[in-house]
Amino acid sequence: MEIPKTYEPKDCEGRWYPFWEERGYFTPEINTNEDAPVFSIVIPPPNVTGYLHMGHALNHTLQDVLARWRRMAGDRVLWLPGTDHAGIATQMVVERQLDKEGITRHDLGREKFVERVWAWKEHSGGTIQKQMRVLGESVDWTRERFTMDDGLSNAVKEVFVRLYDEGLIYRGEYMVNWSPGLQTAISDLEVEMKSVKGNLWHIAYPIGKAVTERVEGLAEAYAAANEGEAKTGLLSTEAGDFIVVATTRPETMLGDSGVAFNPEDERYNSVKGKQAILPLVGRALPFIQDEVVEKGFGTGFVKVTPAHDPNDFAMGKRHGLEFIQVIGKTAKITDAAPEKYRGLSREAARKQIVAELDALGLLLKTEDYTHNVGHCQRSGTVVEPLISTQWFLKMTELAQPAIAAVRDGRTKFVPESSAKIYFNWLENIQDWCISRQLWWGHSIPAWFTPDGEIIVARAEVEARARLAAQGKDDTVELTPDTDVLDTWFSSQLWPFSTLGWPKETEDLRQFYPTSVLVTGFDIIFFWVARMMIMGLKFMGEVPFKTVYINALVLDPSGQKMSKSKGNVIDPLEVFDKYGTDAARFALTAASTAGLTLALQESKLESARNFANKIWNATRFVLMNCDDILESGEPLEWETEFAPPELADRWILSRLNQVALDANDALAEYRFHEAAALIYQFFWNDFCDWYIELSKPHVTAKEASPQSTAVKRRIIFILERSLRLLHPMMPFITEELWQRLPHQGESVSLAEFPQHNAAQLDGRAERELSVVIEIITKLRNLRATFGLSPALLLKAQIAPADEATREVIESMRDHIQRLARLESLELVETLSAKNGFVRAVVTGAELAVPLIGLIDFEQEKARLEKDLAKKAGELAGLEKRLNNADFIQRAAPDVVEATHAQAAKLKNQIFQLNVMKLTLDL
């Protein structure tokens, strides 16, 4: 059988996904064993507007590795796919479309607009699903969900109503983060703090009487009063008394309704009971005292704007100040401000106010000041804190069980340290503003009566029933609430809403709680914590037993990928260039415990080379084993490896060790370790040694019972290797596995190799390592002296004991061939003749007659170097052994091992010295 010399991913990647999907391999029902353990994962639903980025590629690859591994290991596996309706993001996509058509959503009206979004979703929303198939993801498409589908919408209503009935959801007027760009309230998590260079303006407010014309000399007086250590915000001048406040947002002064200072700030006792007069407006402001104000910052006086600052809002509540909203929802000055400012933007008002204060002599100082300003994550506009009527979810009480569940280990974070992020947030949690003034999303299940009473219910019918139950008129007109819910309100139900909740479905019974959640650290607050809360609240059980936090993918230079930096790598281009399997393997192999993962070309190249190695190792077998392939019968080790030779016992032992270690590594989410183990086994053990040792028989022109046996064994090991590789590299392994003798219809369903203790063979591993060491040493000598590979050498070996002699004897042909020897003589002691180059390996000494072939000075130098290295090691060991404390306190086995190591080194040093002497003979 002939196959191409180089692996071409495109030739086979396309064909296998439909094969798997059509045969239903990815549904849990493919596993008919009723006693099979269940393994379930719900995918973090990508935004329906989304396309696959590198973060997904990593996140999805790891989930697929787990799903395929557990499926092959015999579990009933469900990996449930789906997408999120992504309220704001999706609404914006469709609004941009409308914008191109020259209309706005308001032109369409709400109903038509929502229809339009659905239409968009149907036609353009499936990008990510297609890309998931390219990646080979073994998700169960028959159970795909969307956060706005009927089932999930019911779950949302159910949860809302129950939480409301329990008093955990409330509606009220509070200060929220208002996005003027999106025209909606947003949650704290959607606010992005950015460092902005601005100014801190120091402004004088007169006490008692208004300022109507320019006051001279205030700035100088302020500067003079604050020379050196002394600081004060109280100025007494001929023009009267002034206090000084500092602000980064002078435009908000239009809404000031008080001035605050710390109760312990004795500098300002004199102003108690007086009033400041707000410049430009003329409003009288009471002085209040509040702990929040720091004595040491600025002047110690703070202007209080209860309607436009969260702190001031709280102070306003505490002290009964007036709430004057001077900035509106479009970020323009409202009618509550003096007429001349009305309609100005925040920015224009700021400019004008600063200028006017300056003209009045009240602007005392302008400092450069860098501070953090909240920006709307989606629209980028500066968030305006506004008082608005919104729906909120009380979090503190709900958070407690979620904290407890991780503390007591019902849910485990991997890596463990990421739980700190989780605790930190939950322990300082604030109520969550869940309403949004958008059109795309889950409607809030609430209705208003003509009297303005709110009825929360699953449907209008129920709302009327609730009215009737309260003995009220249930025939009144009911107006539905027009707000929608924050997207995360539905996402937080994902682990159970997707399985059918609130119905008690079979899926829910079988797959909840899920086995593991694989996600990024950036949504621990947004999503993970909230799912924990809701899972515990409504299912009474954690939603997942493990949370695996995958790394953040960085660009090759270690920078965070971002559109603005232009360093975003498109995973599809990577799959295209290196092959999907190679990209998947590279990502898996790079998934260490670290928080970040820099995706470098060299890793991808290395993985591509690995795919090619797999291809060619199989190619070698296919090219030489037609006779065996024709029969097509599957191979079992019990029959094939009886009796095994040393190389067979060795490779079986290695295979089993790798199976053991790889299963352990995957069970503990040490992906890189599993990948490295399998890589090394396949390349180093199988290709470099086992195939090389088998070659003479495999390539023998004449078939013989022995060559048949060797070929069958090599095919067996190869077939098991492909199974080990399959979870990480599904396409190439399926392609090749199908060409080998096998049982079953797909490697996807073949058993993942488990270790068999009977095949772990430490003796075989030790014995073959002696052979490997001898061959390597002989090659080393050849390289050191620059001897051509064409030159066949004669060698003597003096084994240290009988057992080693037998091993070497049994492997004599292999050693001769792989070390390119003309003859190999096994002796008791090496000939102490001039012209022999000698070397030591574990368990044997070697000598090669090289007279006339090499420079003996060079050989001496080589021996000196070897001696020096070994002497250094010995010195270290002896220092330890001469230390009485070490002998007394160190573990006995460590002491013993140290003695043994020292003895071995002494012996080797002795031998090396003999060698040096022989050179001089």
Next chain:
RNA sequence: AGGCUCGUAGCUCAGGGGUAGAGCACUACAUUGACACUGUAGGGGUCAGCGGUUCAAAUCCGCUCGAGCCUACCA
């Protein structure tokens, strides 16, 4: 301002109480019958610095310096 994480070979990173590993890069040699996306051999690190615990520290603890990330209502 607090918190977290990380400083190990030229690069990217594993490891982790008993004097160090991988991939890539590098050097030499080989070569077209599995594979140049190859083979063979090799060079390269006082594990950031300083102190402490210990018989023993790259590994545990503290401090310093450097890098990154997260949280936060300093006007």
